[in-house]
Amino acid sequence: MKSIRITSVAVGVALALSLAACGSDPTKADTGNTPSSSDGNVSIVVGSASFGESEILAEIYAGALKAKGIDASTHLDIGQREAYIGALQDGTINLFPEYSGNLLTYFDPKATATSPDAVVAALKTALPDELEVLTPSAAEDKDSYNVTSELASKYGLKTIADLKNVPDLSLAGNPELQTRVYGVPGLKSVYGLGDIKFTAISDSGGPATLKALTSGQVDVADIYSTTPSITQSHLVTLEDPKNLVAAQQVIPLLRKDADSPTLEQVLNAVSAKLTTQSLLDLNAEFNGPDKPKASDVAAEWLQQNGFA
Amino acid sequence: MSGVFGEAADWLGSSAHWHGDGGIPHRLAQHVAYTGLTVAIAGAIAIPLGLWIGHTGRLRGLAIAFTGALRALPTLGLLTLVVLWRGIGLTPPITALVVLAIPPLLAGAYAGLESVDRQTIDAARGVGMNEWQVLGRVEIPLAMPVILGGVRNAVLQVVATATIAAYIGLGGLGRYLIDGVAVRDYPQTLAGAVVVVVLALFLDGIFALFQRFSLSPR
Numbered sequence: 024m025k026s027i028r029i030t031s032v033a034v035g036v037a038l039a040l041s042l043a044a045c046g047s048d049p050t051k052a053d054t055g056n057t058p059s060s061s062d063g064n065v066s067i068v069v070g071s072a073s074f075g076e077s078e079i080l081a082e083i084y085a086g087a088l089k090a091k092g093i094d095a096s097t098h099l100d101i102g103q104r105e106a107y108i109g110a111l112q113d114g115t116i117n118l119f120p121e122y123s124g125n126l127l128t129y130f131d132p133k134a135t136a137t138s139p140d141a142v143v144a145a146l147k148t149a150l151p152d153e154l155e156v157l158t159p160s161a162a163e164d165k166d167s168y169n170v171t172s173e174l175a176s177k178y179g180l181k182t183i184a185d186l187k188n189v190p191d192l193s194l195a196g197n198p199e200l201q202t203r204v205y206g207v208p209g210l211k212s213v214y215g216l217g218d219i220k221f222t223a224i225s226d227s228g229g230p231a232t233l234k235a236l237t238s239g240q241v242d243v244a245d246i247y248s249t250t251p252s253i254t255q256s257h258l259v260t261l262e263d264p265k266n267l268v269a270a271q272q273v274i275p276l277l278r279k280d281a282d283s284p285t286l287e288q289v290l291n292a293v294s295a296k297l298t299t300q301s302l303l304d305l306n307a308e309f310n311g312p313d314k315p316k317a318s319d320v321a322a323e324w325l326q327q328n329g330f331a
Numbered sequence: 332m333s334g335v336f337g338e339a340a341d342w343l344g345s346s347a348h349w350h351g352d353g354g355i356p357h358r359l360a361q362h363v364a365y366t367g368l369t370v371a372i373a374g375a376i377a378i379p380l381g382l383w384i385g386h387t388g389r390l391r392g393l394a395i396a397f398t399g400a401l402r403a404l405p406t407l408g409l410l411t412l413v414v415l416w417r418g419i420g421l422t423p424p425i426t427a428l429v430v431l432a433i434p435p436l437l438a439g440a441y442a443g444l445e446s447v448d449r450q451t452i453d454a455a456r457g458v459g460m461n462e463w464q465v466l467g468r469v470e471i472p473l474a475m476p477v478i479l480g481g482v483r484n485a486v487l488q489v490v491a492t493a494t495i496a497a498y499i500g501l502g503g504l505g506r507y508l509i510d511g512v513a514v515r516d517y518p519q520t521l522a523g524a525v526v527v528v529v530l531a532l533f534l535d536g537i538f539a540l541f542q543r544f545s546l547s548p549r
Contacts, residue, residue, distance in 0.1 A: 195419075195500070198513035222419065222500035225509050231414040231499055238418040 065281045066094035070107050070116035073100040075309045075317060076164060076249060076302060080120035080273060082321030087293050087330040091285055099317070104129050111154060117281035123159055124269035126276065139163075139270035146274075157275040157287055160294035162302050165271035166196075166205060167248040168261045174242060175259040182262040184214045189242050192216065195235045196245030198223035205268045206245070213267045228252075248299055251307035273297055289330075296328045338518035339525065348522075353506070355526060361502040362530065365493045369425055370486055373432035378478070381440020385474070386466050394441060398434035406431050406492055414499055424496040431492055432485040439481015443474030475545040483538035490531045494523075504530070 067088055071081035078099050088095035098116050101107040108129065110116045123142045127134045130149040136142045143159055150156065170180055178188040186192055200206035201221050210216045224232045228246030236244040237256055246253060253260060275290045301324070309320050325331045342348060349355055384394050406427045413423035447470050455469040471478070494505030507523025510516070 198510045201510075202514055223497070223510070223513075224419065224500050225498045225513070226411070229411075231411055231419065234415050235419045235499075240418050240420075 065117065065283070066096070067118050067281060067286065068116045069095060069097045069118045069120075070101050070110055071097065071099045071120065072104070072107060073102050076306055077120060078317035079305050079309060079321050079324075082318045083293060083297075083324060083330075084118060084120060084275065084290065086318075086321055086325045087289050088286065090325070090330050091289050093283075093286060093289070097318075111276065111278060112151070114278065117278040119276045121156070121274050121276040122164060122271040123156075123274045124165065124271040126156075126274070128269075137266040137269040139266075139272055142270045143272070143274070153278055153280070154276060155279050155282065157277070158291050158294055159272035159274040160297035162249075162273040162297040162299050163271045164247055164249040164273070164299075164302060166200075166245050166268050167253075168194075168243050168263070169236065169246050169253060169258040170243055170261065171237060171239075172257045172259050180259065180261060182264055183210065183216075183267065184264075186210075186214070186216055186243060186261070191220065192218070192243070193220040193222065193241040194243045194245070195222045195224050195232050195241040197225060197227055200245055209267045213265050249302040249306050251303060251310055254303050254307060273302070293330065335517055335521055339521035342518045342522040343525065358502060358504050358506060359526065359530065362490070362493055362504045362527075365424065365428070365496055365501075365503055366486065366489045369428040369432055369489050369493070370436075370482070372425065373429045373436055373485060374482070376429070377433045377436035378440050381437040381478075381481075382444060382466065382471070384437075385441035385444025386462070386470060391441065394437060398437050401430055402434045404430060407495055407498065410495055410498060419499045421501065423499060424493070424501060427495065428489050428493060432489050435481045435484035435488065437481075439478045439484065440474075443477030443481070444470050446477055447473045476542050479538065479542045479545055483535065483542065486534055486538065487531055490534060491527065494527060 067085070069081040069085045069088075071077040081097050081099060085095040085097045095118075098110070101110055101116070104125070107116070107119060111119055123139070123146055124137075127136065127142055127146045127149055130151070131145065134142075134145055134149070136145040139159065143156065146156055168183055168186075174180065174189070179185060180188070194200070194207070194210075196206065201223065202208070207219055207221055210219060222235065222241055224235060226232055228244065228250055230252075232244050232246060233252050233256060235241045236258070243261075246258070248260060252258070273294070275294065277286075305320055305324060308323075309315065309317065322331070343355075351357065381394075384390055409430060410423050410427040413426045417423060451473070452465060452469060455465045460468065493503055494508055496503045497505030497509045504523055504527050507526070508520050511518075511520030511523060
């Protein structure tokens with residue numbers, strides 16, 4: 024009987040907590056509720072945006088911190104940047120796996136930095152006082168120009184500049200690529216490419232863009248650099264030595280009052296291991312036929328990289 | 332909000348948007364061409380089939396189930412599916428739009444024939460008409476308002492949905508919608524949507540007139 028009563032109390036408490044959680048709006052200021060544990064260290068709540076890669080990265084941060092004895096949990100699927108930056112600022116969450124370039128343009132829409140170092144330097148001055156970023160990882164999720172391996176070997180394509188060897192160059196990508204600096208205008212002005220026949224395909228480098236590329240209807244396609252189809256279709260991602268596309272390094276964004284030497288040490292170690300290839304592999308596994316949970320994909324990565 | 336409407340009105344009023352390959356007349360012509368091609372192909376398939384079903388009364392249950400299933404297909408999903416099969420080009424959007432246009436055309440044709448009074452048909456047979464004559468001289472003329480209603484329905488749906496051609500890089504009025512959203516140029520998106528609505532209302536008006544004339548006794 025007693026155990027039943029305890030269970031029902033526990034269920035009641037859990038229900039009340041979850042209801043309270045439902046009631047809290049992550050975009051609303053809700054000051055002074057930064058969770059603290061008894062040993063003086065702040066307990067960490069890692070947030071994520073609502074897409075797989077962000078969720079996996081949040082689980083990786085949380086898992087690595089837990090393995091070093093830091094009290095860490097996750098608050099996934101917060102949605103768009105406006106919502107989760109608000110949640111960071113009011114302390115609902117205190118750590119977030121961010122992308123350097125997009126985070127910079129969020130706080131400074133006029134930013135022009137594109138190289139990885141310049142983006143991080145600009146980011147450090149653009150961030151509000153209560154937030155900071157740690158050392159970035161080499162992993163980047165950004166627009167990238169891809170060709171088939173056949174075309175790459177036929178014309179000796181390694182960097183974007185080599186596209187000048189391709190006659191009647193045709194490009195597919197989202198419609199904004201036609202006007203954005205990193206798109207057609209930049210290909211001409213930064214890399215000196217001539218006429219480009221542009222086809223707008225509005226699936227953000229999804230299956231239709233991939234089909235247009237692999238069937239030879241276009242020569243180059245803009246596909247996000249961590250899309251599993253890049254590996255699966257053996258595409259060659261052209262190098263961008265002139266940093267036409269702004270860097271989007273995965274970088275830990277956190278509240279300064281959540282920082283501690285141990286936390287920095289753990290997150291820096293994680294960032295040191297993360298590469299664009301790891302993101303590709305993680306995304307490929309997450310989207311694989313057995314549809315694993317983000318936490319399981321993260322746990323496996325942590326295990327393989329010695330964080331568990 | 333009034334800001335966006337005002338800017339959309341300015342966009343429509345700007346002479347720069349009324350000529351050239353990206354101008355409204357050219358986009359409108361492309362849009363009408365996609366619509367016309369789609370309805371012609373769908374009509375060539377659905378109307379003879381619908382007339383046969385309506386005249387013979389055969390396979391009616393199957394036709395209802397089949398067109399119901401076609402209506403449930405998401406057009407954008409079908410477009411992507413055809414792209415994966417055939418690559419980009421005119422085939423995927425026209426295929427997806429034909430599938431969209433078949434159900435109302437088919438339903439108009441067989442429902443139109445069914446609406447014809449059985450006694451009239453029996454009378455036609457009684458005066459010695461063969462089956463083709465019954466169909467051509469009695470059933471089709473009497474069913475014309477309903478058949479045209481199906482065509483009107485199909486044209487409206489196709490005009491409104493032909494914007495998806497722009498999803499895979501073709502022209503038409505969808506370009507304004509899709510390009511506008513991509514660069515957050517919402518006045519352009521709204522202006523494009525207004526042009527689609529005006530075109531749809533204009534075509535609907537024409538069909539309303541046709542239907543009225545086909546109703547009047549000859």
